[in-house]
Amino acid sequence: MHQFALVYLFTASSDLYSCPLAMTDGAARTVANCAEDAIKARALAHLTSRDPARFWTSGQWMTESTGGSDVGLSETLARQDEQGRWRLHGRKWFTSAITSQMALTLARPEGNPAGGKGLALFYLEVRDAQGRLNHLSVNRLKDKLGTRKVPTAELSLDGAVATPLMGLSEGIKHIAPMLNIMRTWNSVSCVAYMRRALALARDYTNRRSAFGSVLADKPLHRDTLDGMQAEFEAAFHLTFHLVKCLGRVEGGQGGEAEQAMLRLLTPIVKLTTAKQCVALCRRRWSVSAVRVMWKTPDCLPCCVMRKCFPSGRAPPTYWRWKPCGLRVWAT
Numbered sequence: 001m002h003q004f005a006l007v008y009l010f011t012a013s014s015d016l017y018s019c020p021l022a023m024t025d026g027a028a029r030t031v032a033n034c035a036e037d038a039i040k041a042r043a044l045a046h047l048t049s050r051d052p053a054r055f056w057t058s059g060q061w062m063t064e065s066t067g068g069s070d071v072g073l074s075e076t077l078a079r080q081d082e083q084g085r086w087r088l089h090g091r092k093w094f095t096s097a098i099t100s101q102m103a104l105t106l107a108r109p110e111g112n113p114a115g116g117k118g119l120a121l122f123y124l125e126v127r128d129a130q131g132r133l134n135h136l137s138v139n140r141l142k143d144k145l146g147t148r149k150v151p152t153a154e155l156s157l158d159g160a161v162a163t164p165l166m167g168l169s170e171g172i173k174h175i176a177p178m179l180n181i182m183r184t185w186n187s188v189s190c191v192a193y194m195r196r197a198l199a200l201a202r203d204y205t206n207r208r209s210a211f212g213s214v215l216a217d218k219p220l221h222r223d224t225l226d227g228m229q230a231e232f233e234a235a236f237h238l239t240f241h242l243v244k245c246l247g248r249v250e251g252g253q254g255g256e257a258e259q260a261m262l263r264l265l266t267p268i269v270k271l272t273t274a275k276q277c278v279a280l281c282r283r284r285w286s287v288s289a290v291r292v293m294w295k296t297p298d299c300l301p302c303c304v305m306r307k308c309f310p311s312g313r314a315p316p317t318y319w320r321w322k323p324c325g326l327r328v329w330a331t
């Protein structure tokens, strides 16, 4: 709870640095769950360090051009060399935070069956002790919208040395803790951005004068902001309920029912808050800073309508159109 409260306060000012931090938190959980002692000791010491010189972030290399949702289609192969080290060969299509020092990734040990169960979870370090890349190359950086501070790469793995973390199959199952922690970060980040959007909208509302008074004095404008506030508060409570469940389960206090609830809530809250965040931030642009967008704000068409019909009564034409689906007057 404490950590996610900090994430909530930090994210909206982090310029998306929260993306590698989310992967790092997820990697720490996964490594703590399943790595052998030597890797656990080495990786966790870096992933959880508060010393910037020692601190590592982690990437998560799953997506290939064959599939993002259907990761079981992954083509990256894992082969053992003469010294018994596992080496990965393949292409990863969407790897965020390529500046990270380590990654958790999926590959199919040679001879394993097709499909998700035949994939294994691997740990790898991106560079060796001399700073040379671990038999991998960056083909290009993605030209993404809005997340340029987090370089995302297409990678070729050409014999990258890696260590299997929990056997040689069921990799998707073993990497799931990482995904679930990242989904929780996603939800917390969404409510953080919603709160920032509202703070900016309210600030504008208190400064901007239109038609003789500040926007904060216009009932229609206040009603719009109050609707956004209600949406944000509901999302906030839902998200921090999820965080509470996660904390209880991780702390060994959650019983079977709470574990089941956590599994159910994690993807639902991620999806819900992601949609709410996009919708609320879009509305924020329409209730303030409209000049930047050359767009008509939400309330203005309503005001224009009221001017057309000062008596407040709908014109006769409206009643003729209403059965055809026109509902404007009611809103």
Ligand SMILES: Cc1cc2nc3c(=O)[nH]c(=O)nc-3n(C[C@H](O)[C@H](O)[C@H](O)COP(=O)(O)OP(=O)(O)OC[C@H]3O[C@@H](n4cnc5c(N)ncnc54)[C@H](O)[C@@H]3O)c2cc1C
Binding pocket: 060, 061, 062, 063, 067, 068, 069, 070, 094, 095, 096, 097, 144, 147, 152
């Ligand atoms: C900013 C950004 C950063 C990313 N960073 C990383 C990263 O660091 N590491 C990484 O591994 N990946 C990363 N990805 C890739 C991301 O995880 C994939 O894009 C995602 O898994 C979806 O895969 P896809 O793009 O291949 O879409 P597809 O799998 O082709 O899906 C396309 C659409 O079909 C829908 N769909 C798929 N299957 C079904 C189904 N069974 N039923 C109904 N609908 C379905 C999907 O919901 C989606 O709407 C990143 C993506 C973005 C946008």
